[in-house]
Structure formats: C-alpha cells, structure tokens
Amino acid sequence: MKSYLNAIRAVIWKDLTAEWRTRENLSAMLVFALLVILIFNFALELDIQAQESLSAGVLWATFIFAGTIGLNRSLAVEKDRGCLDGLLLAPVDRSVIYFGKAIGNLIFMLLVEIIVLPVYSFLYQVPVFQPGFLLVVVLGSIGYVAVGTLLATMVIQARTRDILLPILLFPLSLPVIIAAVKASQGFLLMVPLTEISAWLNLLIVYDLIFTAAAFMVFDFVVEE
C-alpha cells in the first residue's frame, strides 16, 4: 500500500515538475478561463443584479471549459512524446497511472479555480469564500476530472482527438454540472443547508461511482 501511494506521488510529482518548468498548460487554462468570463460578461450582460442568479452557472461553465483544455493537453503531451509508453513500462499497477494523472489534473483545475474565484469575486462582489461553496467546487472538480482523465486517455489514442473530448465528456458529466451549479447557487444565495444537501449527496455519489468505475476499466484503456 505504501509503495502504491509512493508511485502515485511520483506520477503527480512528475506532472507538477514538468508543468512548473514550462507553465504552458496552467497559463493557457487560466487565460482561457478569464476570457470565458469576459465573454459571459458581454453575452449575458452581467450586472450586479443579474449575477446573483447567474454566477454559479457562469463559474461552472468557465471551470468546465478550462478543465477540458487542461485534460486534453495533460494527456496529449504524454502521447506525443512517447511518455505514456514509458509510464506503462513502469513496474507498477496501471491504476497508479490513472490516479496519478487524475490527481495531477485535479490540482491544475483547483489552481485555476483558486485564481479565478477571487478575480470573479472582485469583479462582481460575489461572496465565494465560504466553506460550503468551496466544498462544492472541490467535489464538482473531482467528479469532472475522474471521468475526464479516463476519457482523455481514450481520446488521445483516437484519430479525431482534437475534437472528441468535449463531445464525450460533456453529456457524461452533466449530473456533476447540474448538481454543482445548483449547490453553489444555493450557497451563494444563502439557501438553508437542508435544501442544498441533496445536491451535495448527488455530487458525492457521482464522484464515488465514476472514480470506482474509471479505476476498474483503466487497464482496458491503456492496453496495447
């Protein structure tokens, strides 16, 4: 068990080091996320009144678009430079690679969110810094990344890999998106916790089911 965790940590560490040296994935996600918010600002005419009810939706759409870019890039790099084969040659369980990549992607997504949230809160005076809201952000990101990492690993092996990830990922991650939007909206509008807890449960159930399912089938995705 200890060596398993060490192996996962090695995969995560490799991703973080590589990213730290170029910073190309994270900066692309971040700039993209800010651009999406800018576009929403004009498309929806987000003023202080409108943003009350729309903020949660705008934020999640931003996270999801930026997340897709990050997922695609994180796995495409492995494929292009032949690193995936190297990873597969390592004498560890294949699921180590899945969890390593997934946690790495989760860290990137959370970093983007950590930067986007204060900016958004500064622009629209939205009270995002409450434990409940931040919990929803983490839970939603976990579910999205759990499915996204698996699908991205599939997609990079396909001929149409540049366009396929959002098409496959969006319909499957819809329960996460709906639950995350409703739960974060609830926290932003100060709805009592009893009305939000059902959405939180749904998020947790989704995270558990899909992480477990991805763990079970990952071997088949990387099999040669």
Add this chain to the structure above:
Amino acid sequence: MNEKPNLLTILDVVAGLMILVAAGLVFFYVPVEVMMGSVQKVFYFHVATAWVGMLGFLVAAIAGVVYLRKGNLLWDIAGNGAVEISLIFFLTAIVLGSIWARPIWNTWWTWEPRLTTAAIVELIYAAYLLLRQGVDDPERRARFSAIYAIFGFFSVPLTFISIRMLRTIHPVVIGSAEAASQGGFNMDSPMKLTFFFSLAAFTVFFADLLWHRIRLGQLRAEVDVLRIDSYSKGE
C-alpha cells in the same frame, strides 16, 4: 454462416405481423380516450419505442461488459448495432412525444426531466458513434466503445435524478393519482391489451433488427478479410 438462418426469416415475418397487428389495435380496436381524444393513441407507440430505445442501450452496456471480459469482437458488433437501432427508436419516441405534447401541454418541447434526459441520452449515444468513427484499430475501437457504453448507461439515471430534482410535469401513467392534471389517465382493459401488445411487438421487432445488424457486421468483417487476402495475393 453466410446463409440467412431460417429462424431469422421466421422472426422477420413474426415481427412484421406483430407491428401490423399493433397498428391495427391502435387504429381500430382501442377506444378513444375521453379527455384527450385521438391524439392519445400516440401513447402506445411512444412508450413502446422509448422502451426499445432504453432496452438497446442496456444491451449495449451488457455487450460492453461481456466484451471487456471475453474479448470476442462479436459482442462489439452487437453493442454497436444495439446503439444504432436504439438511437433511431429513441428519436422516434421523442418525436411521437412532441406530437402528443403539442395539443396536451400546448408546447412541442419543455425542459422537463424525462424530455431533457431523453435529449441528453441521444447526445451520449451520438457521441458513442463519433468515438467509434475516430478510432481505426478494431480491437481498440471495441474496448473504447464498450467502456463508453457502460459509462453512458451509468450516467443516465444520475442525469435523470438530477433533472428530476428540479421539477416535472410528465405524466406518470401507471400508479399515480394526481397525474390527471398533467395529461395522465387510467387505462381500461382494451387499452392495457393494446399497450402491452405494442410493447411486445416492438421488442420482437428490435430483436429482429439487432440480429440483422449483427449478421451485417459479421459479413462486413468477412469482406474485410477477403479484401486483405486478395491484396496479399497481389491481385
């Protein structure tokens, strides 16, 4: 295996007859519902096609599991065939539902849980076909589409629950008291007979189509082998 099996021919005839009888029952036998009039008759085929759609997606998920365990490409052909057939049936169910909804709900479409889920299900399985198109290696294509079929089938109930937690006006015909205000109704026995016969007819029809589709897939695989053989002989 190139010969069409006799049993399949029999199944063709039975499926055709059953669909004809079901249509006959709907048009000539079953009474017109008092509140909604003749548009309610769409219901019999609407539920039957939706049922066949869901059945096909279930078959695809099961075929996916079996393929991942056994590795026999026959299961891949079956899963792909089931998805293709079910996409058409499910779309038919949505269109039939729209025809019914126009006079009853006074709108072609509403963002109600079942309708929204149906639209998302169509998109999931359209994505399934796109995924298959993008992968050339048959084994890899089979593995990926098996996984996607399983994941798709897992996500559908969660999607449905999540949308249902908002609000619903879709009638629950069987076993609901307050449904009448939303266009629900109670079925008397000719209605029940027609309803269950339509379900049976479409299920047989689905099995028949799926069998044809599997045979088509097998024949295509054979043609591919013959083609490669003829190239390697230098013709």
